[in-house]
Amino acid sequence: MKAEDKKFFEAKAAVLKALAHPTRLWMVEHLESGEKCVCEFAELIDADFSTVSKHLTVLKQAGIVQDDKRGKQVYYSLKVPCVLNFIHCVEAVLSARAKEHLSMTGLSDRPQNK
Amino acid sequence: MKAEDKKFFEAKAAVLKALAHPTRLWMVEHLESGEKCVCEFAELIDADFSTVSKHLTVLKQAGIVQDDKRGKQVYYSLKVPCVLNFIHCVEAVLSARAKEHLSMTGLSDRPQNK
DNA sequence: GAAACGCTTGGCAATATTGCCAAGCGAAAA
DNA sequence: TTTTCGCTTGGCAATATTGCCAAGCGTTTC
Numbered sequence: 611m612k613a614e615d616k617k618f619f620e621a622k623a624a625v626l627k628a629l630a631h632p633t634r635l636w637m638v639e640h641l642e643s644g645e646k647c648v649c650e651f652a653e654l655i656d657a658d659f660s661t662v663s664k665h666l667t668v669l670k671q672a673g674i675v676q677d678d679k680r681g682k683q684v685y686y687s688l689k690v691p692c693v694l695n696f697i698h699c700v701e702a703v704l705s706a707r708a709k710e711h712l713s714m715t716g717l718s719d720r721p722q723n724k
Numbered sequence: 725m726k727a728e729d730k731k732f733f734e735a736k737a738a739v740l741k742a743l744a745h746p747t748r749l750w751m752v753e754h755l756e757s758g759e760k761c762v763c764e765f766a767e768l769i770d771a772d773f774s775t776v777s778k779h780l781t782v783l784k785q786a787g788i789v790q791d792d793k794r795g796k797q798v799y800y801s802l803k804v805p806c807v808l809n810f811i812h813c814v815e816a817v818l819s820a821r822a823k824e825h826l827s828m829t830g831l832s833d834r835p836q837n838k
Numbered sequence: 839g840a841a842a843c844g845c846t847t848g849g850c851a852a853t854a855t856t857g858c859c860a861a862g863c864g865a866a867a868a
Numbered sequence: 869t870t871t872t873c874g875c876t877t878g879g880c881a882a883t884a885t886t887g888c889c890a891a892g893c894g895t896t897t898c
Binding site: 615619620622624625629631634635636673674689690692693695697702703704710 | 729730733734735736737738739740741743744745746747748749750786787788803804806807809810811813814815816817818820821824
């Protein structure tokens with residue numbers, strides 16, 4: 611792998627890493643319906659204010675969300691909406707896995723090859 | 725957030741986490757052109773055989789790839805090809821970020837709002 | 839059978855991530 | 869100006885990830 615390519619893969623992995631956390635993923639999906647302030651997130655999940663803020667910072671650094679300070683509040687919004695599409699793909703991975711797991715445990719009604 | 729939802733987000737985050745590593749991302753993209761054996765990966769990147777094997781195990785556990793042992797070799801292939809689409813979205817995040825960075829450093833030829 | 843091959847697993851030290859508490863900080867309200 | 873509000877940052881301990889070496893294990897070749 612060339613050094614240049616390596617950098618590219620590191621950059622892409624960093625974006626994915628930002629999304630690879632339950633809370634952050636939840637935040638991103640939540641932003642589908644429009645911008646939210648930090649306090650809204652803090653209210654909805656049971657976590658310290660600082661924790662929420664740090665998660666949002668991670669998403670911001672990754673370039674996934676953007677912030678906008680208006681008055682007392684800071685509003686976060688999705689910067690690259692296509693991330694939502696690909697979360698659907700992740701769900702496809704999960705359902706493929708679930709189906710397989712069912713067939714392994716013999717709980718499925720899978721068709722037998724004779 | 726409901727406990728059931730929480731589980732769901734944890735599961736999705738786990739899939740993303742599996743992809744969130746430069747080497748594993750590289751492997752997944754490399755599998756676009758068809759199945760590869762462990763030795764091919766080990767040869768292409770400069771890493772221990774065991775390291776390669778462990779990365780592939782992570783991808784397998786996540787349900788992203790599948791393995792097939794034939795003769796001496798184990799062949800890995802993509803199980804859910806849609807992951808490739810969403811890597812393109814990650815690249816969109818990167819290019820959005822790059823563009824912005826250019827404009828911040830004044831190196832761009834961005835159109836000025838007057 | 840013995841040796842070689844291709845790969846996986848155990849173990850472990852180095853490193854990174856996470857989430858809480860406490861402290862800081864700018865804008866707005868008093 | 870002082871206080872409050874909304875949020876960010878520093879610090880830190882608990883936890884997870886990473887990648888190497890060494891050892892194990894099933895096939896195939898000799």
